[in-house]
Amino acid sequence: xxxxxxxxxxxxxxxxxxxxxxxxxxGAHSVDASWRITTESSKSLKASAPxxxxxxxxxxxxxxxxxxxxxxxxxxxxxxxTTQELQTVPAGDVPARIAQRRLDQPLLRAELLSADxxxxxxxxxxxxxxxxxxxDGPRDLKLLVNVxxxxxxxxxxxxxxxxxxxxxxxxxxxxESTCDFLTLVHCAASxxxxxxxxxxxxxxxxxxxxxxxxxSGKPRWPILLDAPLHNVDQMLKLLLLGASAxxxxxxxxxVLTEEPKTVSESSLTANLLGNLPSSSKQFKELxxxxxxxxxxxxxxxxxxxFAGAPTLAELDSNSLRSLSSxxxxxxxxxxx
Amino acid sequence: MNDASQVTTQLNIHELGSxxxxxxxxxxxxTAKSILLTQAMxxxxxxxxxxxxxxxxVEGNLGDYAFAMLDAAEIEIRGNVSKYAGHSMHSGxxxxxxxxxxxxxxxxxxxFLATIGRGGNRCGLALAGADVIIRSDxxxxxxxxxxxxxxxxxxxxxxxxxxxxxGGAIFARGQVGSLAEGVRETRLKDADALRLxxxxxxxxxxAAAKEFRCYRPMARSTE
Numbered sequence: 001x002x003x004x005x006x007x008x009x010x011x012x013x014x015x016x017x018x019x020x021x022x023x024x025x026x027g028a029h030s031v032d033a034s035w036r037i038t039t040e041s042s043k044s045l046k047a048s049a050p051x052x053x054x055x056x057x058x059x060x061x062x063x064x065x066x067x068x069x070x071x072x073x074x075x076x077x078x079x080x081x082t083t084q085e086l087q088t089v090p091a092g093d094v095p096a097r098i099a100q101r102r103l104d105q106p107l108l109r110a111e112l113l114s115a116d117x118x119x120x121x122x123x124x125x126x127x128x129x130x131x132x133x134x135x136d137g138p139r140d141l142k143l144l145v146n147v148x149x150x151x152x153x154x155x156x157x158x159x160x161x162x163x164x165x166x167x168x169x170x171x172x173x174x175x176e177s178t179c180d181f182l183t184l185v186h187c188a189a190s191x192x193x194x195x196x197x198x199x200x201x202x203x204x205x206x207x208x209x210x211x212x213x214x215x216s217g218k219p220r221w222p223i224l225l226d227a228p229l230h231n232v233d234q235m236l237k238l239l240l241l242g243a244s245a246x247x248x249x250x251x252x253x254x255v256l257t258e259e260p261k262t263v264s265e266s267s268l269t270a271n272l273l274g275n276l277p278s279s280s281k282q283f284k285e286l287x288x289x290x291x292x293x294x295x296x297x298x299x300x301x302x303x304x305x306f307a308g309a310p311t312l313a314e315l316d317s318n319s320l321r322s323l324s325s326x327x328x329x330x331x332x333x334x335x336x
Numbered sequence: 337m338n339d340a341s342q343v344t345t346q347l348n349i350h351e352l353g354s355x356x357x358x359x360x361x362x363x364x365x366x367t368a369k370s371i372l373l374t375q376a377m378x379x380x381x382x383x384x385x386x387x388x389x390x391x392x393x394v395e396g397n398l399g400d401y402a403f404a405m406l407d408a409a410e411i412e413i414r415g416n417v418s419k420y421a422g423h424s425m426h427s428g429x430x431x432x433x434x435x436x437x438x439x440x441x442x443x444x445x446x447x448f449l450a451t452i453g454r455g456g457n458r459c460g461l462a463l464a465g466a467d468v469i470i471r472s473d474x475x476x477x478x479x480x481x482x483x484x485x486x487x488x489x490x491x492x493x494x495x496x497x498x499x500x501x502x503g504g505a506i507f508a509r510g511q512v513g514s515l516a517e518g519v520r521e522t523r524l525k526d527a528d529a530l531r532l533x534x535x536x537x538x539x540x541x542x543a544a545a546k547e548f549r550c551y552r553p554m555a556r557s558t559e
Contacts, residue, residue: 106443151385
């Protein structure tokens with residue numbers, strides 16, 4: 001049983017200010033919030049901030065798909081999509097595309113060749129995770145990654161999805177497969193949890209995965225997190241705990257389709273955001289999505305400046321303090 | 337008259353490496369449409385994703401995922417191939433004069449794959465429209481998750497034939513270890529017999545279609 005102060009591990013965390021106060025006014029320090037996945041051949045997937053959009057079908061955003069793609073491109077946010085889903089989008093509006101190979105689908109050359117990154121997604125349509133049919137062990141996974149790499153011209157980053165709660169052996173198999181990134185995804189089991197439980201679950205999994213990466217000598221191995229979170233503050237803290245980038249599809253969908261709900265923020269993020277539009281504003285249209293994404297980035301930049309981290313890589317759990325000793329122990333964060 | 341397209345280009349896999357071979361074949365723009373790949377020594381992922389309309393002969397044994405995602409090319413392999421040869425193949429053909437490992441023709445949506453030797457487990461896995469022929473014995477779970485196409489098994493077959501298949505047809509001549517739930521033996525229709533005869537001829541197998549039994553899923557998906 002968890003016994004944190006608030007019941008939410010993430011709410012027990014605060015960002016610690018940098019050791020020495022900056023000589024210049026806050027905001028004067030430039031920070032680099034961009035994020036990238038690089039391959040051994042140095043080709044990379046670049047994004048302007050650590051977010052991506054995954055599992056957002058065009059039908060979910062009705063007639064605003066094309067405009068949304070244009071917005072994501074403008075904002076430098078990668079999108080998980082098929083070539084078919086982007087067929088009607090003008091070339092100038094197509095964002096960086098991450099292709100997926102689902103476990104019950106063939107490898108499609110056209111999908112692989114035009115992708116900026118490729119993910120082996122092993123969650124089926126009903127939300128159940130399983131290794132693809134071809135995989136009997138770590139060696140098979142490595143070969144599957146290799147054949148995709150070969151067919152895609154060897155230069156495209158390749159990732160593998162694992163469910164939140166995956167076994168250490170599965171994580172090890174992914175790392176040994178020579179893939180370039182990992183996506184931790186919610187699936188049927190984690191969807192049964194409440195938003196708070198899900199956030200706790202995501203936090204514990206991210207911490208465990210990052211710890212394993214450090215132990216394996218790959219401390220900065222990219223870990224993408226796909227959990228249906230709406231809370232910007234939680235997303236930012238998950239970045240500090242070890243996620244390399246977060247799926248904002250839920251946020252986008254939430255802003256576009258649900259009213260009068262709002263983009264929720266904690267007082268911490270609200271303070272960091274300063275005089276930006278109030279969190280009580282109801283977002284409905286694309287400009288509001290753009291504003292929401294900009295607000296998130298602004299919150300991140302402020303957090304980086306506050307913690308004295310000039311790059312995302314330097315923003316880690318050392319910048320966090322826990323208000324609860326239990327949370328501190330569970331997440332390996334220093335107590336406040 | 338010298339027809340340049342009849343000229344055979346010879347490439348040594350062992351010397352060039354499988355990656356270089358793949359890169360050359362994926363960007364093949366030479367006049368020669370006949371390529372001989374020599375000294376194959378179990379290389380994995382050879383020539384994945386090639387789409388040049390060429391004839392390729394391979395001498396030696398190949399590793400896993402040989403000619404995956406093949407499109408258009410005609411391949412002849414004089415040796416054995418390991419797992420998942422012709423994975424996700426779209427069109428063209430792969431003929432193996434040897435044995436094949438697990439998952440021969442897995443996810444193939446078009447084209448023709450045949451071996452004169454034995455097949456491993458899960459041959460024709462998730463087959464989605466291609467024709468796969470295994471002349472000799474075949475392992476367990478052949479035709480697993482198959483949604484379309486034809487899987488022809490010339491001799492004895494292992495357990496759980498057609499496990500989870502929702503479409504396509506399996507033709508088996510020898511003893512079947514066990515049928516998976518939801519798969520039934522059906523009458524070999526004239527159209528099936530004709531199609532099967534043509535496939536057998538193409539694979540160079542001397543057998544009559546009537547020697548084969550046909551298996552289909554009980555509730556067939558639309559093909």
